[in-house]
Amino acid sequence: MLKKLKKKKKSNLLTITLTSSLILSGITFDIASAQSPDSSTVQQNQTSIVQTTPSFLTDAASIESVIQAMSLEEKAKFVVGVGMPGFGGTPPFEVTGAVGGTFGIPRLGIPELRLADGPAGLRIRPTRPGQTQTYYATAFPIATALASTWDPATAEAVGQAQGNEVKEYGVDLLLAPALNIHRNPLNGRNFEYYSEDPLIAGKMAAAMVNGVQSNGVGATIKHFAANNQETNRNSIDTIVSERALREIYLKGFEIAVKESHPWSVMSSYNKLNGTYTSQNADLLTTILRKDWGYTGFVMTDWFGGDNPVEQMKAGNDMIMPGMSYQSELIKAAVEGGNMDESVLDRNIKNILQIVIQTPEFKKYQNTDKPDLTAHAQTARNAAAEGMVLLKNDKMPLPISKDQKIAIFGNTQIETVKGGTGSGDVNAAYTTSIVDGLKTGGYQINQRLLQEYKTYIDTLRSQDQYKIKQSPWGEDFGKLIPAIPEKPLADSEIASSSKESDIGIIVIGRISGEGADRKVVKGDYLLSDAEQEMISKVSAEYHKQGKKVAVILNIGGPIEVASWRDKVDSILLAWQPGQEAGYAVADVISGKVNPSGKLATTFPVKYSDVASANSFPGTPVGNPKQVVYNEDIYVGYRYNTTFNVKPAYEFGYGLSYTSFDINHLNINEGKKFKDKLKVSAMVENTGNLSGREVVQVYVSAPDGKLEKPAVELKAFGKTKDLKPHQRELLQFELNAKDLASYDEGENAWVLEKGTYTVKVGASSEDIKESATFTVDHDMVVEKVNEALAPKVEFERLTK
């Protein structure tokens, strides 16, 4: 049912008094104790220090005096980046391929910082003119694959390795992780994002940030917020309720901010309820700093927003990549009395507090030699850990090494490591699926393989299919035009089926920054050639009494319902990074027992997606506005509440062994006080070792606020359990974890009634449940009113 969301009575126009009382720093400044290079003769008198000792950035205590010593022009330059190579800027970057840098003021001891993308690995240029040394970075599995591990420890290990490359290649801040919500499967950049669920997204991002920052370099969580499509991303106005924002679109950021203290936050390109996010004080000051206590700095996305002065006022501390006219406008605004200089001082302080933590400031001598071999192993482990076994009827997988394999599909050779655009990584290599299997010891049908090689080589030599440089410049990887799936002759299939024990079909997709995917054949839908390949290979192999497995080398859901019954196994390998083939072989061989679970729903048909009608906005064709009518019912919250059966549900994933989840136990004598302790036992009931994920969902009672049928509230993964081994997993939930957002009260509230805790192996496969009650309505946390939509719109209700 769609209900009208009325405009809120109270004005959402927040006036922010930009006084120093708003400056959250957590650091008290004591000018008298400021250390400067020649402060060995520190004077006791504060005034004499300011007058006699040159201000120099040395530590937190020196920041205030450094700001005082900056001229207005320096201030206006410092809050604007130094430009981007290839986009009008020629900043003096030593790290070729870094996309941004900050303005240095040597006389005050302020160094230039270097910023480079993320999130699947550090994106820098691998070669430099006149040098033989290379600067390849490791391409890790895409974020969606990492989320499918349901294992923050894996994400943290990847973060540690990425952060080491950031540090050793001389970069200060990684522009990652990205944690927008998979609102709709067609978002071209979903591969960079974790999940449709904010708890998974937040926990994974926090783990990644902690890993990156353990190296003494910074992470940047992006794109803040509600940036869930590429269509018209620089101008689209996202209209969304305060509740959906707080519970879905901001929640992951809140978790990441609180659990990992990222050095920086990148505001997004879009408008949010009428205002560019980078110019949105409600978002960047009221919510981020006042409600959540954030103490790092905020930067714009590249060329985002349209008013540098409004960006400064809103709390967007730094403008990236930066153009000189922006500094000029900022300076003029202060001179003309349109902006108080204290606004600039506040923003500069936020940035300098991070500057003093950077390798550049600490004069770290980077080696340019990160341990790429060790990181490749981390990438391989993570990739295998994130693969999801969607189907395995009668266990064709794992495949023993003595079996002969015939492989179909172009992507067995042209395996996709990740998506395109700023989320690409210039890796030294990508191991193809067929090479990974060969190296893993499998005998591959050579005749078929040769036919594929010849086909691909022939097409790639034609102009339209030649691999080109990305239109965005050589730092953005390669543009690989998709070639049509190789047509298969019946005789080719028949002979391979006689010569082989099992058939494997690889289906691949790539998407990226700048465009959304489409519900067309060859993209969201299978092409006719792909359908035919699946039908014909399956029919022929089954006729011979042989099995067929499909490997999906994709970055986000595709249509599966029309073909999945024809094949015996489906392994969702995602876009697994540079170690793709090796990781696939690890899972295919059973060296790694798959334990990945979907963190994003695979619908039966696209129209089953809650946002199918509103994505990517109106007017159709060239949208200006996108209204999130589905409100809080995103992904599985929609499927479970409105009984829309997905093809593969959120949380789903098989194993080569089997598990029982039982002995659910909750404390609190069935009445909630302030903490709910939940425990459940996992037992490996099969014949192979493996890991299982326990998912804790809660069904909350409808009260003044209606609730989704289930919401994920906690999750945990067992260690590798041997057959019959058991492990007790324990969870603790507090009132905030269980609360919903009440727009009328501007508060997180826990409504009275009976709550059901459900532990299971997916959002639909609930193993046990238990209830507890909440006696009376509780206001768990009051927050500031912010971001109320200014227009009326329909929102989905039960």
Ligand code: BGC
């Ligand atoms: C992307 C950001 C990226 C930046 C710098 C933008 O187009 O949206 O995610 O960090 O470019 O490459």
